[in-house]
Amino acid sequence: MVMAAIMASVPLSFSALLTPTSLPPPRRSSLPRNSCSIAPHLISSSSCSRKLSSYSASTSYLSSGQIGSVRCRATGEGSQPTFDDRMVYQGVYGPWTVDPSDIREVILYRLGLITAAASFVISSSAAFVPEGNILGDIIKQDVDFLYIIGAGGLGLSLLLIHIYVTPIKRFLQSLWVLGVIGSVGTYIMLAKPLNQSLIGYVISNPVGVWFIGPLFAALTGVVFKEGLCYGKLEAGILTFIIPGLLLGHLTGFIDDGAKLSLLGTWMALFMVFAARKFQQPIKDDIGDKSIFMFNALPEKEKKALLQNLDGQLE
Incomplete structure (x- = not known):
């Protein structure tokens, strides 16, 4: 039936969340296994460009090789809700922080x-x-x-x-x-x-x-x-x-x-x-913010960032 197809299609379509392969990851790196972390936040292309450009220029985080550490966590598994926007989290495409707009x-x-x-x-x-x-x-x-x-x-x-x-x-x-x-x-x-x-x-x-x-x-x-x-x-x-x-x-x-x-x-x-x-901690509902920021970049800046990340990993 049509209704059964509608209901059944929702869970099946979400299997792609486990490994979002449609995103072009940096070479020699992969998306985090628990990359289903998803969040309510929209980021403008211009702000993403500025942030990720500054991120790609920073070697203190990217050279550490700790890319892709964000993961989903069930409630009660340790961390408590936090509004600390100074904490830096490592994402697939660089470090990111929680800002006031994320919290709102x-x-x-x-x-x-x-x-x-x-x-x-x-x-x-x-x-x-x-x-x-x-x-x-x-x-x-x-x-x-x-x-x-x-x-x-x-x-x-x-x-x-x-x-x-x-x-x-x-x-x-x-x-x-x-x-x-x-x-x-x-x-x-x-x-x-x-x-x-x-x-x-x-x-x-x-x-x-x-x-x-x-x-x-x-x-x-x-x-x-x-x-x-x-x-x-x-x-x-x-x-x-x-x-x-x-x-x-x-x-x-x-x-x-x-x-x-x-x-x-x-x-x-x-x-x-x-x-x-x-x-839940605020960051859990944000997921890996660097992925969304990367997707909002112009194609030229995406390529430049990927080359920069690849160079840092060599």
């Missing part, structure tokens, strides 16, 4: 995930509130508003997320856009004429999953990336829970009791996943 964008990336998780948990809690309960009625009345807030939070995170392989990042962003368009179209064309909320329509009409599904496929891609990079159990489980519940509802292969169980598991793990993001 990492925090925004994480806040986007928190927003998406909180809105999802609040809206989904209506399924566990007894019928006629005032709290449940309030949530149901505002469920579409919560959906908009959650989609916006996810969109912010996808805008700031850093992935070494740019086509994968664009693919996830495209899924988000398709999901938003599908959600708006479903509400205007199908749900509103029946005086239903978008979520209410999808619950009573499983075919609606076809239209909102890409949005959740994008979310699946984000949690898969987090599980791959940081070894987070909750993220790994969510990679299967999210498409499992949606496809189960679409096909009718699982009953209401199983749906509620999967939904409750999704709610709990999503909050744990989002909360644990703030326990």
